[in-house]
Amino acid sequence: MLKFDLKKSAQHKPLFHFQGQVELQGVCAVFGDSGAGKTSFLRVLAGLDNSFCGALEWRGKTWQDNATFIKTEKRHIGMVFQEPRLFPHLDALGNLKLATKKAKNSLYTITELAELLDFEPLINKKIQQLSGGQKQRIAIARAILTGPDLLLMDEPMSSLDQHSRQLLLPFIKKLSKKIPIIYITHSMQEVFYLSQTMILMNQGEIESIGCPQSLFLNLDLSLAKHNHSGLMVNVQAVHWDDEFSVLHGLIDQQAVFVAMEKPLILKDIQIKIESKDVILATQKLEFSSLQNCLRVRIEQIEQLPTSSVLLTLNTGNQKILAKITIKSLNELRLAVGQNVFAYIKAMSISALDS
Amino acid sequence: MLTELDYSAIILTFKLAGLTTLILLIISPPLAWWLARSRFVLRPFIEALVALPLVLPPTVLGFYLLISFSPDNFIGGFWLSLTGDTLAFSFVGLLIASVIYSLPFVVQPLQSAFVNLDKDYLEVAATLGFNPIETFYKVVFPMVLPSFIIAGALGFAHTVGEFGVVLMIGGNIPGETQLLSIALFDHVETLQYQQAHLLSFGLLAFSMTLLVLIYGVLKKRQQRMIHA
Numbered sequence: 146m147l148k149f150d151l152k153k154s155a156q157h158k159p160l161f162h163f164q165g166q167v168e169l170q171g172v173c174a175v176f177g178d179s180g181a182g183k184t185s186f187l188r189v190l191a192g193l194d195n196s197f198c199g200a201l202e203w204r205g206k207t208w209q210d211n212a213t214f215i216k217t218e219k220r221h222i223g224m225v226f227q228e229p230r231l232f233p234h235l236d237a238l239g240n241l242k243l244a245t246k247k248a249k250n251s252l253y254t255i256t257e258l259a260e261l262l263d264f265e266p267l268i269n270k271k272i273q274q275l276s277g278g279q280k281q282r283i284a285i286a287r288a289i290l291t292g293p294d295l296l297l298m299d300e301p302m303s304s305l306d307q308h309s310r311q312l313l314l315p316f317i318k319k320l321s322k323k324i325p326i327i328y329i330t331h332s333m334q335e336v337f338y339l340s341q342t343m344i345l346m347n348q349g350e351i352e353s354i355g356c357p358q359s360l361f362l363n364l365d366l367s368l369a370k371h372n373h374s375g376l377m378v379n380v381q382a383v384h385w386d387d388e389f390s391v392l393h394g395l396i397d398q399q400a401v402f403v404a405m406e407k408p409l410i411l412k413d414i415q416i417k418i419e420s421k422d423v424i425l426a427t428q429k430l431e432f433s434s435l436q437n438c439l440r441v442r443i444e445q446i447e448q449l450p451t452s453s454v455l456l457t458l459n460t461g462n463q464k465i466l467a468k469i470t471i472k473s474l475n476e477l478r479l480a481v482g483q484n485v486f487a488y489i490k491a492m493s494i495s496a497l498d499s
Numbered sequence: 500m501l502t503e504l505d506y507s508a509i510i511l512t513f514k515l516a517g518l519t520t521l522i523l524l525i526i527s528p529p530l531a532w533w534l535a536r537s538r539f540v541l542r543p544f545i546e547a548l549v550a551l552p553l554v555l556p557p558t559v560l561g562f563y564l565l566i567s568f569s570p571d572n573f574i575g576g577f578w579l580s581l582t583g584d585t586l587a588f589s590f591v592g593l594l595i596a597s598v599i600y601s602l603p604f605v606v607q608p609l610q611s612a613f614v615n616l617d618k619d620y621l622e623v624a625a626t627l628g629f630n631p632i633e634t635f636y637k638v639v640f641p642m643v644l645p646s647f648i649i650a651g652a653l654g655f656a657h658t659v660g661e662f663g664v665v666l667m668i669g670g671n672i673p674g675e676t677q678l679l680s681i682a683l684f685d686h687v688e689t690l691q692y693q694q695a696h697l698l699s700f701g702l703l704a705f706s707m708t709l710l711v712l713i714y715g716v717l718k719k720r721q722q723r724m725i726h727a
Contacts, residue, residue, distance in 0.1 A: 193626075218630050222626060223626065224623075226619070226622075230619050246628075248628070287627070291626070
């Protein structure tokens with residue numbers, strides 16, 4: 146359990162106020178706009194920022210209160226920064242070895258991580274010779290080698306190439322079963338793929354803590370107004386059609402086709418369906434180019450400030466959003482509880498790409 | 500050719516410069532670190548004090564040191580009661596003077612290396628579990644090693660080349676306070692130009708080699724290390 150009530154003000158104006166508690170299991174995503182305070186939150190958890198006042202408690206131990214401030218090096222945390230921050234005077238191996246100096250019991254050895262994160266050939270290279278993605282993989286390995294009780298990651302994927310991303314995301318998910326991870330991200334795909342819990346940040350405060358899908362569905366939160374009005378759904382992969390480069394999959398037992406550049410190794414994929422890409426029909430459309438049709442039930446109709454409405458549609462077990470105009474709503478006479486056909490204009494993904 | 504006295508002056512000079520450099524490399528890193536990081540109000544004052552030997556005529560510094568080394572004053576008196584020797588016109592007196600005189604040459608390269616050292620690396624070190632002392636030995640020192648060598652070399656070279664301060668407080672006692680630069684001055688005074696040439700050229704070649712090494716190799720190396 147991580148409990149926090151931390152405040153920072155500048156010139157009598159409150160800058161940040163982080164209050165809440167979260168049971169850390171697996172990956173806890175921290176999501177929010179730029180400037181919302183995500184990085185500040187992570188830094189104060191790490192003990193790298195002592196300008197906050199208030200209290201912070203982790204697994205019953207006080208990390209910070211009016212009288213106490215446990216220094217970063219005593220918190221047994223691992224941290225991956227947005228940029229790799231590898232020590233330039235050492236080679237890759239030197240950086241990794243340095244991390245093991247104070248480690249109590251690391252889950253992996255350097256050799257194991259080199260294999261898992263695919264940097265074996267790079268281990269004796271100078272830092273200056275590595276690409277951004279290669280450096281970040283080594284930085285992640287370095288943080289893990291310290292044998293941390295808690296791993297903090299600040300947008301570790303933001304500057305990564307596709308190869309590194311595909312490699313790291315499943316690894317991080319697996320790792321989180323052993324070490325709890327707090328993970329800042331801008332990518333909805335990453336949130337839905339990795340996390341069961343999400344901390345939503347907005348304007349320097351923690352707006353809500355909960356399961357990602359329920360937060361994204363909650364129209365009272367800041368997420369709704371920020372064009373996040375599309376939801377992630379799980380697509381179960383059935384088979385790969387090489388001729389047309391499409392994946393045949395299932396959303397709640399309903400067949401869909403997902404356009405992709407290359408087949409995926411992953412069994413299930415997460416895909417974002419933009420609410421503006423969903424077309425509703427009360428009857429099956431014929432002679433159209435629309436490929437994907439789902440039978441859905443209208444669960445909620447929400448009036449938006451613009452002359453449009455946002456419909457929450459149930460596909461069986463999952464939900465998607467559709468944004469249509471009030472005019473269409475009235476002409477089709479749509480109502481809550483009604484079963485309709487939802488056609489999805491675009492369903493293409495590049496796997497875990499954001 | 501060089502006389503016995505010349506050789507003893509050369510040896511004494513290198514002994515003084517070596518000891519001075521050693522002392523400076525011990526006291527300068529914490530001072531330079533403090534100057535690079537502190538936001539204390541009196542920091543500019545301390546910084547100016549350290550830099551003073553750069554701009555002050557060495558004779559001024561020598562004059563004040565001579566006064567304070569006098570047995571009538573606190574420092575000189577304390578030393579006399581402790582050792583039974585006077586500080587002025589002694590090797591220890593020269594050593595103290597050299598340390599003060601060459602201090603900015605060692606502190607400044609270190610200070611600039613510490614200022615340029617990205618705070619990000621210190622944060623990483625803390626997340627790896629290193630306390631500040633361990634961080635200094637395991638991360639900061641190896642990262643700014645070229646600057647340490649530059650600082651040591653500049654301190655050494657500057658001490659070898661000192662003249663004004665030595666003249667004021669050291670006098671000209673062979674084997675005790677007669678340094679290379681003073682011996683050279685003596686040769687010129689007595690019109691022994693051949694020896695003067697030898698000593699001068701030796702000093703010139705030594706200084707030039709050191710500076711080429713510093714600017715050609717070490718500075719680039721430091722740049723590469725810090726800005727990866």
